[in-house]
Amino acid sequence: MGQPMADYVKLPQLDEYKEWFASFADLYREDGILQVTWKTNDGVMHHSGMSHRAMSQLTRVLSLDYKNEIIIYTHIGDNWMIESDPNGWETYSQLPTQRFQHQYFDDTNLIKNMIFDLDVPTIGAIPGSGFHWDSAMLCDVTICTEDTVMEVPHAQGGLVPGDGMGLMAQHYFGTKRGNYYMMTTRQFTAKDMLDFGMVSEVVPKGKAVERAWEIAKMWKKMSYENRTIMSDLAKRPLQKLLVQDLKLHTVSEQYGSLLSIAGGTLGDEHSGQQDEKYISRVNDWRYATNDMQKPQNAESWVGMPKKAAEWFKDLEENGEPNPFAVADVKPYRPGK
Amino acid sequence: MGQPMADYVKLPQLDEYKEWFASFADLYREDGILQVTWKTNDGVMHHSGMSHRAMSQLTRVLSLDYKNEIIIYTHIGDNWMIESDPNGWETYSQLPTQRFQHQYFDDTNLIKNMIFDLDVPTIGAIPGSGFHWDSAMLCDVTICTEDTVMEVPHAQGGLVPGDGMGLMAQHYFGTKRGNYYMMTTRQFTAKDMLDFGMVSEVVPKGKAVERAWEIAKMWKKMSYENRTIMSDLAKRPLQKLLVQDLKLHTVSEQYGSLLSIAGGTLGDEHSGQQDEKYISRVNDWRYATNDMQKPQNAESWVGMPKKAAEWFKDLEENGEPNPFAVADVKPYRPGK
């Protein structure tokens, strides 16, 4: 047979595109298994408009490379994302276009691309507590450590819980239980998540990524084709759910926020009514205590900023560093 | 700007419409939070064609008043509805039109209006055992007391469990578990309902409405707009379910009953095959004992009317009042 008139398109390879995302993710591939480790520069990931967008972009770019046969999503260090970049939300506020692109595209694609772009098995490896847990929970299989606690935090901050976390809570926990955790912001523990069907296995501290690699290597015993087809069947329930409901959720949250902005009632960062860019302020405190694991009420919601402030002050006075804002951590590498 | 050509329609306000429903519900509103307390006159609610219709009508009327920002549904006294008005079903039997309006409109609207008419957050506060638990379970969040037991009772009475309770059992419990409880009429306890995902929190006896107000007041910390949008997202899974299946359920039950009526095989009130208007007869007994919490069989089903009769006789002989048919109870009022 002769030559085709034109050869396959040469798309950028891992060596090239890993550099594009170097500020936000460490990419490591071995035997077709790609480990994505979220981070900001050399430390834990700090939530920002930039990292937010990078998450949806990376998934789409990964989907173009057929050499990524199995993907593990994890977060650097001992926890999932907890910190926020205080200077990372400027462009998010610029109306109308930049805010729109953040809200209408990034908010949705962050979720959607995990399920509609990726055609291969995925594993979420959660090393500890944190928020914006979508890229872990949307995986086919999800591992978390025993100490992990999580929540759908929006309502406490005055926001509509429409970024996909509430939708996942409804789907994984069941409608009634999902609505409860979504509407009251109560935290759920690792045991809750296993019992309620949001994670697949709970492992000892420090073992989540290791177990993810163990499962990935197990899947390598199947043929590439059958393992891939299996993952498509695994994603189908979420494909159906997301196409029905995701856009309504994200637009609903954004509409609610804009009502406040246009009405001039969006409070400053100390108020209960907060936009997404402020919502991570009380995160450190909420993962350092277990107050949010109890049923919540008006007092617990309102008192949170003050309690968080006091907790920070104590840290400072004691000369202790914030245990969650860690730099100089290294991504996991599978043992040779 | 000048005057509009015509002003907003003036619809009846709370003070007016609360009187319309005074026989069946106590309506109390404070700071936008409306508490609906089901009752009949001054005592516990007695199931009747009249109360049945009033439930669907009230929800629709409440939805027309934007001042109802959050709604709590509860039942007066220590239990959910258990009693039946023996003279309350006459019009239900009149064929074809009156029975049709009861069955085709009221049966469906009782369920549907909770989810399609109400655009605001809802809380069900269950003070204890009872049946026709739809207006509590269809709320976004549902609180029950530790002693609460409930069931889908139709099959024991020979009826198709199509009034929406079976559908909710399938949805909240999962298909297999829901079908089991629906098809065998076994009771589920407060703990079961929490574990299986039908209630949100279980609280000590006497504390259900109090906790409901606590949650309502917590939500008042969110903006009116965002709290409202959040409740719409909470209702969406049921919106999808009900539009697909509810009408099939209710018409199926009604069709089954009419087959018996037209065929002349609908038994008297002592037979196993009973129409809805007789089905609440054994209710007192079933909430006074724990026989229905065990797996059921032909003997337990058939023996129920006799056991209930004996239980009533004992009460009478001992000069004890029926503990469930209480008059002169007061609706809960939130503490100031």
Added chain:
Amino acid sequence: MGQPMADYVKLPQLDEYKEWFASFADLYREDGILQVTWKTNDGVMHHSGMSHRAMSQLTRVLSLDYKNEIIIYTHIGDNWMIESDPNGWETYSQLPTQRFQHQYFDDTNLIKNMIFDLDVPTIGAIPGSGFHWDSAMLCDVTICTEDTVMEVPHAQGGLVPGDGMGLMAQHYFGTKRGNYYMMTTRQFTAKDMLDFGMVSEVVPKGKAVERAWEIAKMWKKMSYENRTIMSDLAKRPLQKLLVQDLKLHTVSEQYGSLLSIAGGTLGDEHSGQQDEKYISRVNDWRYATNDMQKPQNAESWVGMPKKAAEWFKDLEENGEPNPFAVADVKPYRPGK
């Protein structure tokens, strides 16, 4: 049998509630057939925040009265709604609460209540051209006159066509054709609507309501029960569509408008980018000419306000009244 413990709730009857809505609708009932004639005071209906809300409220109130066995929706005079009340949108602009209630509740309920609240057969009788044709097109059967032209006008005014008209265009016309008419604002004629499946019959000018009564009286030959059940089956395809998509449509439009408002880019009434309250400005012109029946382009969109202004000026200079803004018209009454 004895007396029920409490009688049916006494809800307001037609004589009472027709007065509530007297500014916006003439209500006439004969033999169970209710004719709703939209209007403002004694003339054609002028679009306003008040009339907008009244439409959704009236449908809900009508649904509570089982004596409304068949409902005809029409508009007073020779056309469907064309005019706008220039002073009728003040409250619509008040952020956040009043605008929210208009947008989030009224915009959705206007559509939803026609399909979810009404359990009886409905007929839309369109006497001529106009916009906000939802209450006619959502009926089980729709009659229009030969001269009727309509469109989905939002895009020309810079708005997202999310108020339900675009959704109906997709559903009745098919996806591709519906999108085309929705995205280009091209008008469709009576013949188009018949061929594409949006109306049921096209009748000579002046005969739409008469034919609606003819059909209503035909249905009276069926039993009340079967006629009612038939109408529920007729509404089911729209029930499924609306629960899936309507809220996404309405929130999407509202989100888009708020982006402009919050961003300060919402133009004045002469700009292309208009909010709903200005969009009806060019209506008279567009029903007086056939320019919008042709394929549209940038020039035709941009030139519309100027052409409309010239047309108005001509009218004025010729001392002719606006043929669409008619007062002192009488609602149709069926011949005896």
Added chain:
Amino acid sequence: MGQPMADYVKLPQLDEYKEWFASFADLYREDGILQVTWKTNDGVMHHSGMSHRAMSQLTRVLSLDYKNEIIIYTHIGDNWMIESDPNGWETYSQLPTQRFQHQYFDDTNLIKNMIFDLDVPTIGAIPGSGFHWDSAMLCDVTICTEDTVMEVPHAQGGLVPGDGMGLMAQHYFGTKRGNYYMMTTRQFTAKDMLDFGMVSEVVPKGKAVERAWEIAKMWKKMSYENRTIMSDLAKRPLQKLLVQDLKLHTVSEQYGSLLSIAGGTLGDEHSGQQDEKYISRVNDWRYATNDMQKPQNAESWVGMPKKAAEWFKDLEENGEPNPFAVADVKPYRPGK
């Protein structure tokens, strides 16, 4: 390799099961193409409880024989089914069990089995006008002759149009147009059906089955496997529709009829309110005239029995046979 422990089940073959159905269908198979010709004994099919049940049973039995590779459904003689067996509805009336089995099983299965049991390509060949056109219209491809007219006749007879014909009208014609024809019983012609998307090709009188064989033989050029898979994709839109809605339609019709029976308002055969067993009375007249092709009204509905009676009387007085109740017709055989 050795022998299997037990061989395939030996199910009855065509030679055997064609005898089971000999009263209602002629079965002829050539090269894997099975032609089903509906009939009663040696003449045109007469609608009866027996033929009604046979239709659903035959489809299920055919599905068990993998030798039926392509199936053509047609009706003997020059028309589709028009006649009714006046003695064929006795068991249909026996309450509750026999009527239930007819209504709940047969009514649904007649439709459902065409789409869920058959895994092979199907062709409907309509030789002329008639009712109960489900087994022709549910085929993957449907051919009718130029003179064919059809309708959804229930409403004129006072019944809920829930037997699947109305559902198909909604699906094939679009919601608005389907509802119109379903709710007004107006007839649609061959040209209408082609334009509105209910038939695939319109052919000259006498050519429908011939064209069906031509298409079947064309498909034989494809591999058995691919032709079969293609037919499954063709059936999928109806699989989705039927599982969502069919049962609601059939139960709704049956519920409506039972309301009348239980209420004692089901009239005699001359009344407007008729049960299914009487509804075919006016069939001959309606296919002999074109009165029903016009928009219908109360007079046309009510006058039908009388007009039909007069038409019959004329026939009798003129000594002419009923042109539709033909015996001694032969099923089509493909030319060699």
Added chain:
Amino acid sequence: MGQPMADYVKLPQLDEYKEWFASFADLYREDGILQVTWKTNDGVMHHSGMSHRAMSQLTRVLSLDYKNEIIIYTHIGDNWMIESDPNGWETYSQLPTQRFQHQYFDDTNLIKNMIFDLDVPTIGAIPGSGFHWDSAMLCDVTICTEDTVMEVPHAQGGLVPGDGMGLMAQHYFGTKRGNYYMMTTRQFTAKDMLDFGMVSEVVPKGKAVERAWEIAKMWKKMSYENRTIMSDLAKRPLQKLLVQDLKLHTVSEQYGSLLSIAGGTLGDEHSGQQDEKYISRVNDWRYATNDMQKPQNAESWVGMPKKAAEWFKDLEENGEPNPFAVADVKPYRPGK
């Protein structure tokens, strides 16, 4: 009234069709309750192309007999199906037609017919561990014994888990938990199945069928009609799921297998990559040990054939019979 023109079709009765299926199922009916006991000849059922097809055919044939009012599905002996007929897959391998009929028809119909053909209540009675548990789990109510363990085994054998077991795991267990068990082949115990919602009751060893009869007799206290309608409501969630997803699952598995066959990479019976006809090889071992109840990894997957071989060798050397391949067992009969 006279005689109908033609009587009901006489379909084969139980006495006749039980003989057709005598190699694969014992059929016993008492008072309308039919017990289907899977078997091969006089011993436990051995998985084969023949038994596979017989399962789907039997359900379809049973559905044609209205005398089967309630159906119990069980397996002979102390376990569900574990064994495979080594000579039972020859025809499965014949390409393209025979393999196609096995895969495209039988694989799907085995599942589909349980839900779409049967219109009556069904009970699965599981006497102990085993695979291909579809006909038990698809029943309205499912009973298993305390020692039962099950799994979705395909992935360990290199196959796509698309035969319906994975789909049921997703539906009954929830998406996340179902995917985990489907993708890792970990076994679930009787307690897991009760807690996760896959079985209805867990009973002592030897009591599953007895309890099934107890429930069946309980349902006989309801009217035939209402019990039947109730079972239709019970099946509806699976009807919706299967029509959406089942065909995609089965075709996906089959496509994956054919890729290996066409590519010549389908290994021999000792390889990880196995076609369905070899997959039951390691079954005995996996039900004799509890290795698969633990989280799985590459080693556990790869080591299975060797461990199974050693276990068999031990049996042989000890002169012990395979405890699962039992002949001369008797089907259960209800006590009188």
Added chain:
Amino acid sequence: MGQPMADYVKLPQLDEYKEWFASFADLYREDGILQVTWKTNDGVMHHSGMSHRAMSQLTRVLSLDYKNEIIIYTHIGDNWMIESDPNGWETYSQLPTQRFQHQYFDDTNLIKNMIFDLDVPTIGAIPGSGFHWDSAMLCDVTICTEDTVMEVPHAQGGLVPGDGMGLMAQHYFGTKRGNYYMMTTRQFTAKDMLDFGMVSEVVPKGKAVERAWEIAKMWKKMSYENRTIMSDLAKRPLQKLLVQDLKLHTVSEQYGSLLSIAGGTLGDEHSGQQDEKYISRVNDWRYATNDMQKPQNAESWVGMPKKAAEWFKDLEENGEPNPFAVADVKPYRPGK
């Protein structure tokens, strides 16, 4: 405010990625409107495994660039794609992995990415006849020229029509009409496509892209945000359809082809049973004649290769070039 910790990811810009795709598409952007012109090197596009993959990749890459505000898809020259690269299918045949990636990823993504990746308005501009018309028909608005004819050609070539064209025919044409054209391969003309709802406007030869730019420029009069949201609403019906059915369609076609390959029955290029890589052989002939616009039969299907061969021979003997395989054509540029 300070600097964010890390800036946005810098993804490749148009100048860079247009070079990646230079063999298959000309990319031209002006004022945010991107025109994609399919081609192979400097001539018309030749269908190949390479161009097939490039189509899905390009759409995904375009979606990552927010500067692409509106996208026009067209084909170079006077027609849509007609030609095939005879050497372009080698890798497609390599089993299992390469064929799998072509079939399972590319076949699906070609369709899916148009609807799920693109968040902006799209216009298909069809300059004339051709196949693989997905990227034109999946656009929000589609323009074709008066001479355009198209078809779903698979069945004639012996393939399952599962690549998405058949699905679109069902959706745009309606189920019955879509199945007919899909199952008989009859061609549909420009007028058919307009009447049946597959294209939006039909324009004179040579004017399709010009009209597409006219519409794009019209949309530029709307704000970027609202125009984008509108396009999401336009895509929603296809989002729902594709997530339900697309994967089943594509896997079904691929499964059917593999059955033939594994069974050794896939014929050579002259046989009726052809794999996708041969199917375009008769394309030139079928667009040069109008034979396929008539109802098809076995003879027309079988005779096609011979007729095509004769047509080619005539061309050669007359020394005429193939009018469809044009090189040296220039992409359209909008007039300034």
